[in-house]
Amino acid sequence: MTRSMQCVTVLAGLLALGLPVSAQAQLSRTFVSAALGNDANDCDRATPCRTFQAAHDKTNNGGEIAVVDPGGYGAVTITKTISIVNDGVGEASILVSGGVVGVTINAAADCSVNLRGITIQGIGFGGGTGLRFNSGRALTIENSVIRNHTRNGVEFQPNAKSTLALSNTLLADNGGVGLVVVPSGSGAVGVSLSRVEAYNNSFGGFNVFGTGSTGAVNATAAECTAANNGGSGFAVVSTAGHAVTNLMVVRSMAANNATGLIATGGATATLRVGQSVVTGNTTSWSASSGAILRSYGDNKIDGNGDGDPGPILLAKK
Numbered sequence: 001m002t003r004s005m006q007c008v009t010v011l012a013g014l015l016a017l018g019l020p021v022s023a024q025a026q027l028s029r030t031f032v033s034a035a036l037g038n039d040a041n042d043c044d045r046a047t048p049c050r051t052f053q054a055a056h057d058k059t060n061n062g063g064e065i066a067v068v069d070p071g072g073y074g075a076v077t078i079t080k081t082i083s084i085v086n087d088g089v090g091e092a093s094i095l096v097s098g099g100v101v102g103v104t105i106n107a108a109a110d111c112s113v114n115l116r117g118i119t120i121q122g123i124g125f126g127g128g129t130g131l132r133f134n135s136g137r138a139l140t141i142e143n144s145v146i147r148n149h150t151r152n153g154v155e156f157q158p159n160a161k162s163t164l165a166l167s168n169t170l171l172a173d174n175g176g177v178g179l180v181v182v183p184s185g186s187g188a189v190g191v192s193l194s195r196v197e198a199y200n201n202s203f204g205g206f207n208v209f210g211t212g213s214t215g216a217v218n219a220t221a222a223e224c225t226a227a228n229n230g231g232s233g234f235a236v237v238s239t240a241g242h243a244v245t246n247l248m249v250v251r252s253m254a255a256n257n258a259t260g261l262i263a264t265g266g267a268t269a270t271l272r273v274g275q276s277v278v279t280g281n282t283t284s285w286s287a288s289s290g291a292i293l294r295s296y297g298d299n300k301i302d303g304n305g306d307g308d309p310g311p312i313l314l315a316k317k
Contacts, residue, residue, distance in 0.1 A: 034071020052076035086117030097125035107136035122149035152176035161187030191219035204231035210238030210245030235262040263291035
């Protein structure tokens, strides 16, 4: 069964049973506009919707929502393969408060979600989370800002095999962690970070946990920065009996955090670091409980509060 076929199984079932479905045809490309939109519209270019949720509900599986003009477009729960795209019309934002999650992804196992050019902004009033991924095949986030949430910026917590690709994105000023990866179940999880910046988050920049999974978790961070975070810059955690969890950090910086690099939990957790800078942290790095932290020997570890001890070198091949 193809991905598109599986994602429309519910609709096919309704038709087979003779149950009513909306008489309004869905579109493969829909539009949202803060200036002209109305959620009673069909979301076509001439008659755009006002919110992301209305446009999502009127877009075919595999389709795209395009932002027409700057504005606030409201929280959205995504249940299908879809792209939400803002390619330079100005800020397309989601304001989060009252314990709400800005973007929730509850998609089928074969569905992929793409977000580009979106701002998810916390405004206080009872807590909130920027984005929470619960299920789906893949999530891609590009050119976005996720900041000022009283909880975490991004929570990637798939319950089955899944991937996350995050690039050219800012995760800042959150009350928890900028990005926390914490899968469950037994599926393999892959995470790729490129040019992602995590600043001023209360409990850490990038945290990768294998403690809730029995699958494998493999994450890479290239040209990323974790700075001024209250906890760790980059951290990997797993324990015996749980996922073999690897985090590779390359050409990146951990600066002015409580701890620059952390590997902990057990021998199933490994953090590898190459061509990176670790500076200004209270503690440069920490490896505990049998977890593994390895350096390729080409890092710059200097100016930290613990005297800059060098981690064990990873043998060069």
